[in-house]
Each structure stands twice: as structure tokens, then as C-alpha cells.
Amino acid sequence: MKKKILNFSFSKAFRIENTFKNSLIFFPLLLSDRSTNTSDIITLIGGFFIFTLITSICYATNDFTDYKKDLINKLKTKKSILKKNTIIILNFFLLLFLIFLFYFTDFYNFYLILYLISFYLYNFFIKNFFLIDLVFLTTFYILRLFYGSELIGLNMSYWFLFFFMSFFLIFSVFKRMIQISVNNLNTKNNIISYSLNDYPLLKKIIIVSTVINLFIFILYLYEVAFPNTFISLSTPDTRYQQSILILCMIFIGYSIGLVRIIRLVFAKKIKKDIYLFALKDKVNYMFLIGYLLIAYFHIS
Numbered sequence: 544m545k546k547k548i549l550n551f552s553f554s555k556a557f558r559i560e561n562t563f564k565n566s567l568i569f570f571p572l573l574l575s576d577r578s579t580n581t582s583d584i585i586t587l588i589g590g591f592f593i594f595t596l597i598t599s600i601c602y603a604t605n606d607f608t609d610y611k612k613d614l615i616n617k618l619k620t621k622k623s624i625l626k627k628n629t630i631i632i633l634n635f636f637l638l639l640f641l642i643f644l645f646y647f648t649d650f651y652n653f654y655l656i657l658y659l660i661s662f663y664l665y666n667f668f669i670k671n672f673f674l675i676d677l678v679f680l681t682t683f684y685i686l687r688l689f690y691g692s693e694l695i696g697l698n699m700s701y702w703f704l705f706f707f708m709s710f711f712l713i714f715s716v717f718k719r720m721i722q723i724s725v726n727n728l729n730t731k732n733n734i735i736s737y738s739l740n741d742y743p744l745l746k747k748i749i750i751v752s753t754v755i756n757l758f759i760f761i762l763y764l765y766e767v768a769f770p771n772t773f774i775s776l777s778t779p780d781t782r783y784q785q786s787i788l789i790l791c792m793i794f795i796g797y798s799i800g801l802v803r804i805i806r807l808v809f810a811k812k813i814k815k816d817i818y819l820f821a822l823k824d825k826v827n828y829m830f831l832i833g834y835l836l837i838a839y840f841h842i843s
Contacts, residue, residue: 561602563822565594567684568691570707571699583695586649590694593650594658594687596640600633601662608666616734617725618816654690661686673736677748680715681708698778702763705776709756713749713801717808717817720745724811749805756801760794800830 568591572583606613607630613619625633637659644651665679685708692699719737722728723745728738737745766773768787803826807813813820821827 561598561818562595564684564818565591565598565687567687568594568694571688571692571697571703572695574703575697577697586694587691590650590691593644594655594690597637597655597659600637601659601666604630604634605662605666612734615726616722618722650694652690652693654686654693658683658686658690671736673741676736677712677715677719680718681711684711684714700778701776702759702766706756706759706763709752709759713752713756713805714817716745716748716752717804717813720749720808721813721815721817725814746809749808753801753805757794757798760797764790764794796830800827 569587572579572587577583603625607624607627610624641651641655641659644655661679661682665676665683669679670676685704688699688703688707691697719735720742722735723737723739723742726732726734728734730738730740732738762773762776764787766777767790804813804817804821808817
């Protein structure tokens with residue numbers, strides 16, 4: 544029984560359930576035209592575990608600094624909060640760990656430092672700034688993509704970058720909208736710098752970002768059908784040797800899934816963090832499995 548409680552506490556303190564976010568490190572390779580090889584896969588697996596270690600300490604730090612806010616936040620379940628001295632030691636360990644990576648491994652790159660700088664800025668300052676916090680929340684996802692691509696020397700295209708920037712901005716706004724609705728934040732509050740008064744603006748951001756996101760996808764489909772039309776948005780690693788029919792099927796499925804979640808958020812029917820909802824939603828898994836199967840069978 545003690546062992547089970549200890550494991551539960553560890554997973555809560557370091558938010559082990561958030562490990563899946565770091566799978567973004569693999570996306571640049573999976574969605575590129577580069578042939579997969581053992582070296583790239585091993586490198587990305589190593590990068591995945593390194594990023595997971597770093598982000599786990601960041602999550603523990605964030606939970607410690609947000610402890611009082613989380614007590615009144617209905618989205619936050621009971622957590623195992625580490626002591627102040629433990630948090631200080633862990634963050635000092637991060638510094639030593641980065642030095643080790645820099646001098647003794649090939650897993651260090653600038654995006655690890657940029658992620659940590661962004662985290663500390665967000666955690667201690669930016670999270671209380673209206674709308675600016677959304678930029679940082681989006682950036683955390685994008686830096687995972689950059690880290691993975693840099694590890695294996697792969698160039699991300701503007702197609703790839705703009706698509707995921709708009710997607711994760713939508714995801715970040717979802718997070719704030721759900722926090723507002725679940726906690727019924729009618730006015731200024733001590734949880735986030737948003738209230739129900741900001742709901743119309745956040746909806747507009749979602750709609751505009753969705754239009755941009757889908758438009759980028761449509762432009763990519765056009766480029767696949769008519770090559771060299773938007774060559775400036777591409778890189779040598781951009782994958783174009785794909786069936787336009789299959790891509791259209793992916794686009795339709797993706798659009799349906801995205802619109803479905805938007806409607807659920809707008810209707811205030813999602814009562815948990817958007818990330819946890821995405822992890823547990825069976826419909827999302829159906830779409831994800833379909834995407835992964837198509838990506839796998841089309842890797843050259």
C-alpha cells in the first residue's frame with residue numbers, strides 16, 4: 544500500500560501524465576520527407592527523455608508557485624506539492640544537467656535553454672499578463688518541435704510551423720476558456736487574468752486562428768496538387784510525395800474533429816483541462832490512430 548501511495552504522489556508531483564506532450568519532438572521527422580533511420584530514432588528517443596526530465600521539474604516548480612491559486616481552482620485536483628528546498632535543489636540540478644548535456648552529449652541545443660528561460664518568465668511574471676500568456680503557452684509546444692528538428696538536423700517548413708502555431712494557439716485559448724467556465728469567473732479573480740467578460744474576445748481568437756489553421760492546410764493541399772506554387776513556404780525536407788486523396792481525407796477528418804472540440808468548448812461542456820480531455824477522449828484517439836497509420840504507411 545505504501546508503495547502505491549508513493550508512486551501516486553510521484554506521478555502527481557511531476558505531472559507524469561504530461562509526458563505525452565513531449566512526443567511533439569518526433570513530429571518533425573514523422574511529417575517530413577526524410578527517410579527514417581535508426582540513428583534519428585535513437586536520438587529523438589534520448590531527446591524525449593531529456594525533455595521529459597526538464598519539463599517534469601518545471602511542472603513541479605509551477606505547482607509549488609501556484610499552490611494557493613490551485614486551492615480555489617476547480618480544475619486542479621489534489622496534488623503532491625514538493626517542499627521549497629526540494630524545488631530549489633531540483634532547479635539547481637537543472638543547471639548542472641544542462642552543463643553536462645552541453646559538454647558531454649549531443650542532446651544539447653539552444654531550444655532547451657530557450658524553453659527554460661520562457662518557463663521562468665512565464666511562471667514568475669508573464670502568466671498574469673492578459674493575452675501575452677497565450678503566446679508563451681503556445682511557444683512551449685513550438686519549442687518542442689524545434690528541439691526535435693534541431694536534434695536530427697531537419698529543417699521545418701513554414702507550412703509546418705504556421706500550422707502548428709495556429710493549432711496550439713487554439714489549444715492555449717481553450718485552456719483559458721475552460722478555466723473561466725468551470726470556475727465561473729464572472730469578474731477579476733486570483734486564478735487567471737481572464738473572466739467571462741473576455742469570453743467573446745477569446746471566441747474571436749479561436750475562430751480567426753481556426754480559419755488560418757485550415758487555410759494553411761488547404762494551401763498545402765494545393766501545393767501537393769500543383770507543385771512549386773508556394774515553394775517559398777517549403778524546405779528540402781517538406782513531404783510532397785503523397786496521395787492528394789488521402790490528404791483530403793485527413794483534412795476532412797481533422798476539420799470535423801477540430802470543429803467538434805470548438806463547439807464543446809463554446810458550449811462549456813468540457814469540465815477538465817483541455818490536455819486531459821484530449822488524452823481521454825475516445826473520438827480523438829480514433830482520429831489520432833488514423834493519422835498515425837497514414838503517416839506510417841507513407842514514410843518513404
